[in-house]
Amino acid sequence: MAQNLVATTRSTAGAAPEPQGFRAAPFNLEAEQALLGAILVNNEAHDRVSGFLDPAHFYDPLHAEIYETLAKLIASGKQATPITLRTFFENSQPIDQTTTVPQYLGRLAVNATTVINAHDYGRTIYDLAIRRQLIVIGEDMVNGAYDSNIDQPPDDQIEEAENRLYALAENGKYGQGFMGFGSALTHAIDMANAAYQRAGGLSGISSGLRDLDGKMGGLQSSDLIILAGRPSMGKTALVTNIAFNVANAYKSEMQPNGEKKTTDGGVVGFFSLEMSAEQLATRILAEQAEISSEKIRRGMIDEDEFKRLVGASQRMAQIPLYIDQTGGISIAQLAARARKLKRQRGLDLLIVDYLQLLTGSAKRSSEGRVQEVTEITTGLKALAKELAVPVIALSQLSRQVEQREDKRPQLSDLRESGSIEQDADVVMFVFREEYYVERTKPAEGTAEFQEWMAKMQIVSGKAEVIIGKQRHGPVGTVTLSFEGQYTRFGNLAQDQYLPERHE
Numbered sequence: 482m483a484q485n486l487v488a489t490t491r492s493t494a495g496a497a498p499e500p501q502g503f504r505a506a507p508f509n510l511e512a513e514q515a516l517l518g519a520i521l522v523n524n525e526a527h528d529r530v531s532g533f534l535d536p537a538h539f540y541d542p543l544h545a546e547i548y549e550t551l552a553k554l555i556a557s558g559k560q561a562t563p564i565t566l567r568t569f570f571e572n573s574q575p576i577d578q579t580t581t582v583p584q585y586l587g588r589l590a591v592n593a594t595t596v597i598n599a600h601d602y603g604r605t606i607y608d609l610a611i612r613r614q615l616i617v618i619g620e621d622m623v624n625g626a627y628d629s630n631i632d633q634p635p636d637d638q639i640e641e642a643e644n645r646l647y648a649l650a651e652n653g654k655y656g657q658g659f660m661g662f663g664s665a666l667t668h669a670i671d672m673a674n675a676a677y678q679r680a681g682g683l684s685g686i687s688s689g690l691r692d693l694d695g696k697m698g699g700l701q702s703s704d705l706i707i708l709a710g711r712p713s714m715g716k717t718a719l720v721t722n723i724a725f726n727v728a729n730a731y732k733s734e735m736q737p738n739g740e741k742k743t744t745d746g747g748v749v750g751f752f753s754l755e756m757s758a759e760q761l762a763t764r765i766l767a768e769q770a771e772i773s774s775e776k777i778r779r780g781m782i783d784e785d786e787f788k789r790l791v792g793a794s795q796r797m798a799q800i801p802l803y804i805d806q807t808g809g810i811s812i813a814q815l816a817a818r819a820r821k822l823k824r825q826r827g828l829d830l831l832i833v834d835y836l837q838l839l840t841g842s843a844k845r846s847s848e849g850r851v852q853e854v855t856e857i858t859t860g861l862k863a864l865a866k867e868l869a870v871p872v873i874a875l876s877q878l879s880r881q882v883e884q885r886e887d888k889r890p891q892l893s894d895l896r897e898s899g900s901i902e903q904d905a906d907v908v909m910f911v912f913r914e915e916y917y918v919e920r921t922k923p924a925e926g927t928a929e930f931q932e933w934m935a936k937m938q939i940v941s942g943k944a945e946v947i948i949g950k951q952r953h954g955p956v957g958t959v960t961l962s963f964e965g966q967y968t969r970f971g972n973l974a975q976d977q978y979l980p981e982r983h984e
Contacts, residue, residue, distance in 0.1 A: 506616060507609045508540035516602040517547055518593030521562055521586065527555050530603030538610035543573075543582070547589075563587045611649065618645050644813045686747050686830060686871065689726025691972045692959045693946055697907065700727075700830060700871040701953065705862040707836070707901055709876040709890065710911035711883070715944060716875045717756065718764065718968040719911055720832055723873070724749045725765050727830050728802040747829025747870075748801040750822045752815060754838035758804040762797075768969040769793040775966075801826065811840045812860040823868050831868070833861065835875035836901070855900035862904045876901060878910075888917055892949045908950040913963060914940040944970060 519526040531552065539545035550569050551561035559565060563586040570582040580588075594602075622642050629638060685699025700706065700723075710716045730746030753761055767774035770793040772786050782790065803826065805818060815833070822828050833839070841853035841860075858874075865872040878894045890910040895901045902908060918940055923929035944963040948956045962971045 506540075507612050509605055509609055510541060510544075512602045512605045513539055513541060513544045514589055514592070515594050516599055516606065517544060517551075518589040518591075519599045519602070520548075520551055521566075521590040522593040524551075524555050524561055526599035527552065527561075529600040534603045534607055538607050540606075540609070540613070543576075543585075547586070563590050614649055618642065618649070640811060640814065643817060644811065648813075686727055687730065687745075688723045689730070690723070690959075690961060690970065692961070696948060696957060696959050697951065697954055700873070701906070702869050702871060703866045704871045704906040704952075705858070705865050705904055706871060706873045706907040706909065707876050707895075707905040708873055708909050708911065709878050709895055711878050711888075711890070713916055714911045714913055715963060715968070715970065716911050717834055719944075719946070719970050720834060720873055720875060721761060721764050721968070722768065722970045724751055724802055724830070724832055725768070725797075725800070728800040731801050731829075741827065743827070743829050748822075748827040749803065749830045749832065750819060750828050751802065751804045751832045751834070752810075752818075753804055753806045753834050754808050754810070755834060756806075758806045761804060761806075764968050765797060766790060766793055768967050769797065771967055773966045774968060809838065809840060812857045815839065816860060816864050819864060819868060823870075828868060828870055831864070831870055831872045833872065833874040835877065836861075837877050851900070858900045858904040862906075888912070888914075889945070889947060890949075902950065905950060906952045907948065910947040910949060912945045912947060913943070914945070915943065915963075943973065 516526070516530065534548075536545040536549040536552075539548055547566070547570075550566060554561040554565060563583070566586055567583045570586065573582040575581045576585055622638070625638050625641075626635075629635075685697070685701040685704075687694050687699050688697075708716055708720055727747050728749045731743065731748065732745040733741045733743050736742050751761070763774050763777055766772070767777055770786070770789040772782060772790060776782050776786070777790070803822060807814075810818075819828065819831055836854070836857060839857050841856040861872050861874055876895060878890050882888050882890055882894050889912050892902050892908060894910075895908070915937070918933070918936055921933065923933055942962055942964065944961045946959045946961060948954075948959070950956065960973050962973045963969070964971070
């Protein structure tokens with residue numbers, strides 16, 4: 482009887498009744514009262530909800546204030562009871578003519594339910610708060626569509642709504658809390674078993690480049706991999722090669738529960754913010770058909786080359802490589818499209834070309850480019866963990882590389898290096914010394930020309946992938962072959978891989 486009285490008191494005093502004919506926003510005052518009462522009786526109940534429940538999630542303003550106050554008391558190591566809270570609410574406006582706030586605190590404690598139900602009450606309050614926020618976003622979308630300014634295109638309204646929904650989804654990810662060490666060990670053993678069973682002994686997805694896989698153990702799930710380099714070094718060519726190798730090796734098997742599991746290679750999502758899908762396809766065609774991309778674009782091919790081109794395109798049409806060529810999208814839009822691809826077709830590797838062409842939220846943009854890039858890299862790392870796939874993001878390097886005698890890039894050369902270097906699990910640089918040596922060609926017939934020729938012979942057709950940071954493995958340099966006319970990276974034929982000689 483007393484509990485009903487308290488509920489009636491708060492429903493009439495704390496929140497104005499909705500006029501007849503209008504739908505009320507979803508709320509549950511009884512759940513809010515039950516949770517607050519449980520915490521006031523046993524402060525341990527707060528530990529069960531503090532990880533995800535904030536004062537803003539309460540519908541009643543007084544309940545929000547009570548929750549915030551008792552949370553501060555508990556955080557400071559003090560007991561939160563009706564008596565200790567009394568000091569903070571003695572001068573508060575009475576709830577009605579007969580009930581003060583200190584008296585109401587006492588009623589909450591008297592009518593408290595068991596601490597066992599605290600988590601369920603907290604979840605109810607949280608879920609209803611999210612629904613109220615969804616209603617607000619929906620109402621704003623409708624009102625904005627009706628009353629939009631003539632200089633505000635629909636695309637801006639869509640992006641704003643996406644950003645708000647993305648922010649709401651991100652706030653909702655309060656995680657699963659602590660994991661038992663036994664569970665963590667099980668995951669580690671499963672990963673080791675997968676590496677043992679897979680050809681090449683890789684725990685991650687094979688990039689198709691033997692020496693790079695040997696250094697990294699493959700492309701690891703949930704890793705953010707930054708691939709950086711100066712213009713003309715071959716960043717896009719390398720990542721395109723990797724994308725094709727992974728998609729081309731794709732194999733899957735059906736699980737007992739009806740889900741499809743990838744056993745080799747993977748489904749690849751490629752966000753090409755700079756190049757069109759046609760340009761990317763031309764690059765891969767040139768690589769697979771071994772025809773110069775320039776000859777393909779100009780139509781300078783003979784009948785035999787055209788047949789090779791058709792054959793390569795027919796093989797490529799079957800691989801699970803999906804390209805999004807939309808330029809200038811935000812990190813929120815990218816995340817939404819990646820989730821959709823994962824849900825509809827599956828996803829094992831995500832590639833972004835390139836990071837600096839992404840945009841952050843309007844708020845971060847106004848705070849400066851460094852803050853915006855921080856939001857982007859943090860978002861990409863969070864997306865890699867959420868989707869449990871490796872994310873490869875290309876990045877530019879600053880011009881200070883060109884001022885040094887040794888032009889091999891370093892971590893300090895990354896633009897906005899603080900956030901990129903911090904959030905990345907792996908940072909790799911592409912470097913082709915041939916590009917720089919070629920541009921120092923002296924006059925023919927001189928002694929310098931002979932030296933230049935000797936140096937060109939050493940560096941020609943080679944590229945270095947410098948691993949500058951790796952959380953779970955060694956740093957160092959991997960040498961690859963590079964065929965410029967086909968924009969193709971490959972495994973370098975080294976002595977230990979050559980056939981045995983017979984004199």
